[in-house]
Amino acid sequence: MSTPIIHFDHATFGFPGVIALEDISLEVQSGEFVGVIGPNGSGKTTLCRAVLGLITPLKGHLRIFDCACDELHCHHRAKIGYLPQKGVVDRNFPVTVLETVTMGRYGALGLFTRPSGKDRTIALEALAHVEMEEHRDSALGHLSGGQQQRVFIARALAQQPKVLLLDEPTTGLDMTTQHNVVELVRSLHKELGLTVLLITHDINMIRSHVDRLALLKTRLYAVGPPADVLKPEILSQVYGKNLVTTERDNIIVQDYHHHHH
Amino acid sequence: MLDLLTYDFIQRSLLAAALVGALCSTIGVFVVLRGLAFMGAGTAHAAFAGVALGYLMNWPPLLMAIFFGLATVWITGWVEEKGRMKLDVSIGILYTATMALAILFISLMKTYNAEVYGYLFGNVLAVTNEELRTIAGLSIVVIGAIVLFSKELYFIAFDQEMAEASGVPARRIFFLLLTLVALTVVLSLKTVGAILVFAMILIPASTAYQLTHSLLTLTWYSVLIGITSSVGGVLISSYWDIPSGPAIVLLATLLFFIAVLLSPKRQRRALAGN
Numbered sequence: 001m002s003t004p005i006i007h008f009d010h011a012t013f014g015f016p017g018v019i020a021l022e023d024i025s026l027e028v029q030s031g032e033f034v035g036v037i038g039p040n041g042s043g044k045t046t047l048c049r050a051v052l053g054l055i056t057p058l059k060g061h062l063r064i065f066d067c068a069c070d071e072l073h074c075h076h077r078a079k080i081g082y083l084p085q086k087g088v089v090d091r092n093f094p095v096t097v098l099e100t101v102t103m104g105r106y107g108a109l110g111l112f113t114r115p116s117g118k119d120r121t122i123a124l125e126a127l128a129h130v131e132m133e134e135h136r137d138s139a140l141g142h143l144s145g146g147q148q149q150r151v152f153i154a155r156a157l158a159q160q161p162k163v164l165l166l167d168e169p170t171t172g173l174d175m176t177t178q179h180n181v182v183e184l185v186r187s188l189h190k191e192l193g194l195t196v197l198l199i200t201h202d203i204n205m206i207r208s209h210v211d212r213l214a215l216l217k218t219r220l221y222a223v224g225p226p227a228d229v230l231k232p233e234i235l236s237q238v239y240g241k242n243l244v245t246t247e248r249d250n251i252i253v254q255d256y257h258h259h260h261h
Numbered sequence: 262m263l264d265l266l267t268y269d270f271i272q273r274s275l276l277a278a279a280l281v282g283a284l285c286s287t288i289g290v291f292v293v294l295r296g297l298a299f300m301g302a303g304t305a306h307a308a309f310a311g312v313a314l315g316y317l318m319n320w321p322p323l324l325m326a327i328f329f330g331l332a333t334v335w336i337t338g339w340v341e342e343k344g345r346m347k348l349d350v351s352i353g354i355l356y357t358a359t360m361a362l363a364i365l366f367i368s369l370m371k372t373y374n375a376e377v378y379g380y381l382f383g384n385v386l387a388v389t390n391e392e393l394r395t396i397a398g399l400s401i402v403v404i405g406a407i408v409l410f411s412k413e414l415y416f417i418a419f420d421q422e423m424a425e426a427s428g429v430p431a432r433r434i435f436f437l438l439l440t441l442v443a444l445t446v447v448l449s450l451k452t453v454g455a456i457l458v459f460a461m462i463l464i465p466a467s468t469a470y471q472l473t474h475s476l477l478t479l480t481w482y483s484v485l486i487g488i489t490s491s492v493g494g495v496l497i498s499s500y501w502d503i504p505s506g507p508a509i510v511l512l513a514t515l516l517f518f519i520a521v522l523l524s525p526k527r528q529r530r531a532l533a534g535n
Binding site for chain 1: 478
């Protein structure tokens with residue numbers, strides 16, 4: 001097997017005394033679609049920050065693109081297209097869709113270089129991938145939540161990344177839009193051959209799309225094909241009594257339903 | 262009114278006002294978008310404490326103002342980054358503490374010093390040739406830095422975390438922005454004064470914010486509004502013999518309310534409400 005694109009090797013993250021992730025070992029191969037699931041506070045966002053090279057392990061090692069993360073320079077970060085957890089976009093923030101997507105070019109361009117016609121072309125192509133070209137001159141704040149999410153995915157694509165890292169991409173969207181966003185991610189994974197790391201608490205939304213699932217709660221409880229991970233005896237180690245499995249095999253985690261309604 | 266323009270001191274003050282107006286309104290775009298409005302106000306008061314200490318100790322007041330201003334923005338920037346304290350709390354503490362220092366320094370002076378109050382309220386009509394040169398020189402430095410790093414500054418104003426994640430050295434750019442804010446505040450002390458400088462940073466950008474959805478257009482509108490209100494303010498103040506600082510700020514405020522009334526964003530909200 002080739003060198004993994006992301007390689008956690010017994011890596012522990014956090015502050016001394018506060019461990020957010022402990023003894024993580026995970027290899028993600030180029031072109032894989034891996035879903036990371038786990039309850040609130042399980043360290044999912046810390047995992048994101050680690051992959052982005054924003055934090056270094058307290059113990060163990062993390063290599064991304066075969067590069068230790070404390071050596072990760074800015075141009076490496078540009079190879080990871082990141083969709084942060086959906087913040088509230090100020091509806092009046094004066095930025096157009098194309099301006100937002102073009103920002104994805106800035107990291108790769110480096111300081112002192114202005115976006116050229118080529119960068120504009122890349123940004124427009126990214127918008128085409130998410131089917132938002134006709135909105136290029138719209139104000140970002142005027143779009144719906146799902147459309148904004150598409151624009152942010154386009155911004156990540158404009159980085160021409162090797163990895164797409166998505167932190168809770170479906171939170172705060174209605175059911176249909178959630179489906180559309182996951183479908184979009186799946187088609188980008190296939191068409192562009194992107195390695196995708198998708199972090200979510202919504203197990204049912206991604207179970208049929210991913211190659212492998214990683215079950216996280218500070219430690220990694222299981223990694224493998226969805227069918228191997230989504231077993232009641234494994235899930236209950238993480239979710240405990242909150243776990244309900246219905247007849248149609250849908251997995252319901254009670255505390256999340258509680259949060260969302 | 263035209264014969265006013267033949268006076269040397271009017272020409273000087275118009276030039277100083279135009280420079281300060283352009284400078285404040287440019288940096289103001291990033292201050293408003295990055296949500297650093299309160300930090301600008303805090304910096305102005307800290308810089309004034311520096312001026313007061315300078316006069317008390319017979320040290321160069323502008324240098325002391327730069328020192329106090331930079332110390333304030335760097336400390337608050339560091340506190341925000343560490344997430345130790347809410348930004349408005351840390352600025353609020355530094356803001357009032359530096360104001361207390363300023364009052365203390367002034368009270369320790371044996372004699373009444375009118376020049377110190379000049380920095381508090383500003384008097385653009387009293388700007389000397391030497392001060393004009395300093396303002397022009399530092400304006401070029403600050404605006405040059407903004408132009409050079411504009412794409413990074415826009416990005417961190419929009420979303421610093423996203424900027425950092427996509428490979429922009431966001432932390433360093435944030436501290437650059439803070440440094441530029443401090444320099445701008447110090448430069449503007451003599452013309453609009455410590456109390457009102459903050460208005461010149463905040464109001465033109467906020468006015469432009471009402472009028473457009475594009476970052477670039479916003480910046481140009483802001484600069485245009487900044488220069489218009491500062492030059493217009495100086496003309497009004499010399500024609501009607503009223504203080505220049507309030508004239509500039511009140512004219513800017515008037516433009517702001519007109520923009521709010523005409524704002525396409527406001528009309529959009531009104532439509533959405535129906």
